[in-house]
Amino acid sequence: MxxxxxxxxxxxxxxxxxxxxxxxxxxxxxxxxxxxxxxxPGYYNINFDTIFTIKDNYSSEDQTIINQLNKYFTHVWKSQNLSGGVLVARGNTILLEKYNGYSNLQNKTLISSQTSLHVASVSKILTSLAVLKLVEADKIKLDEKVNSILTEFPYSDITIHDLLTHRSGLPEYTHLVDIINTWDKRKKMSNEDVLHLFSTHIPLLQSKPNTHFSYSNTNFALLALIVEKITKMSFPEAINTMIFTPLGMKHSYVLQEKDLNQANVSYYPDGRPYKFNHLDLVYGDKNVYTTPEDLFRLSQAMFAPNFLRKNLLDQMFTPYSNEVPNIKNYGLGIRLMVFNNGKKLIYHTGWWHGSNAIFIHLLDEKVTIIAIGNKYSNMVYSAIRLAPLFGDYPLPNINKYKYQ
Incomplete structure (x- = not known):
């Protein structure tokens, strides 16, 4: 019992x-x-196993391309002592993934596939995708006036589309702080502080809205505030909920004050560490920490038919800065090169402190090229030279690079 x-x-x-x-x-x-x-709304229903066909994943030229990629890594990354990682893939097939250097020079901690590094303005892609998902869900409209959402914003003619395309005419907040000289640089700014800076001082616009392209980080700092206002979440939480979690980007986050002591630092070319400053807690324009593998997940998802409504994705990849004829252009939160042969190279670069990054998305070939560095060197951007290995991309002054 x-x-x-x-x-x-x-x-x-x-x-x-x-x-x-x-x-x-x-x-x-x-x-x-x-x-x-x-x-x-977020990117919840992406099936990574069905995005690509066998033809997308493999090519008869793969072994030749892999040989060239390995030579590129040896002749550029190794010989220039670059610090960071590079990943190149067709469809789901990774053709090159290698890492070099240290995430912590003092402790000699090697960079690995799980090392989260700052990707600077590549962060703008994620901000744009969050905004576009809210548009898709009818939470906001691209032609909506910014001051209808951020009521403190003092410019009545600027739209969300103007912010996404850098056609707002807003001056750079990072420069404005120095010009007006009213910010105590011992304190770290927030996105709300950026908005307050403009609503208080109302600086003159550099041009009338939607008449001229002028790259300004202010645009994306404000877009982050719009995401917060609409989702009723902090921007880091919203990006995690809308993008990182559903896409399985397990080593990605948006820097917050609680992360300052744990985040991997970046370095000057001579190895001196950069210190965080008064601008380091403003996000939307920068402050995504991630890995090549996580950005690869993002690029894969961007090829999926249900990633974003087609007309919105088409608008994202449409050039809007056409005042001066040039192959270089800008879409919605992403850079473009549009060539006379009809080819379109979609990419974004980033630089902040000692961090460099480049994200390349080749639509026609289903190819992803990613490079992230944490010890300042313009050579990180050399990854764009790899695009002609996959298609007819007549980059200016760059032929199909072959490394002997």
């Missing part, structure tokens, strides 16, 4: 433990979805 009672008690205890675990699991998942409905 006693054994039977003990057995019943044991079953009851196990049931309670299971119930508690289920409740905990449900609570954790509810941070992203509730009753199978996302709290905010």
């Amino acid at each position: 006693c054994k039977k009672i003990l057995y019943i008690l044991l079953l009851f205890s196990l049931f309670n433990l299971t119930l508690i675990h289920c409740k905990k699991s449900n609570y954790e998942s509810n941070k992203v979805v509730q009753n199978d409905i996302p709290l905010v």
Whole structure:
């Protein structure tokens, strides 16, 4: 009888433990979805196994290309002592993935596939994708006036589209801080501080909205605030919920104050570490820390048919800065090179402190090229030279590079 009672008690205890675990699991998942409905729109339904065909994944020229990629890594990354990582893939097939250098020079900690590094303005791609997902969900409109959402914003004619395409005419907040000389640089600015800076001082626009392309980080700092306002989440939380979690970008985050002591630092070319300064907590324009593998996940997803409504993705990859004829142009949060032969090279570069990055997305060939460096060198951008290995991309002053 006693054994039977003990057995019943044991079953009851196990049931309670299971119930508690289920409740905990449900609570954790509810941070992203509730009753199978996302709290905010995001990239939830991407099936990475069905994005590409066998033809997308393989080419008869692969071995020749792999040989060239390995020579590129040896002759550029190794010989120039670059620090960071580079990844090149066709479809799901990784043709090159290599790492070099240290995430912590003092401790001699080697950079690996799981080392999260600052990708600077490559972050703008993610900000743009968050905004476009909100557009797709009818939460906002591209032609909506910024001051209809950020009521403190003092310019009545600037739209969300103007911010995404750098056609707002807004001056650079990083320079404005020095010009007006009213910010205590011992304190770190926030995105709200950027907005307040403009609403208080109302600096003159560099041009009338939507008349001229002028690259300004201010645009994307404000877009991050719009994402916060619409999602009712902090921008780091929104990006995690909308992009990082659903796409399985497990080593990616947006820098916040709590991360300052743990984040991997960047370095001057001579190895001196860069110190964080008063601008390092403004996000949207920068501050995504990630890896080549995680950015590869993003690029793969961008090839998926259900990633984003086609007309929105087409608009993202449409050039808008056409005042001066040039192959270089800008879409919605992403750079473009549009060639006379009809080819379009989609990419974005980044630089902040000692960090360099480049993200290249070749639509026609289903190719991804990513390079991230944490010890300043313009040679990180040389990864763009690899595009002609895959298609007819007549880059200026750059032929199909071959390394002997």
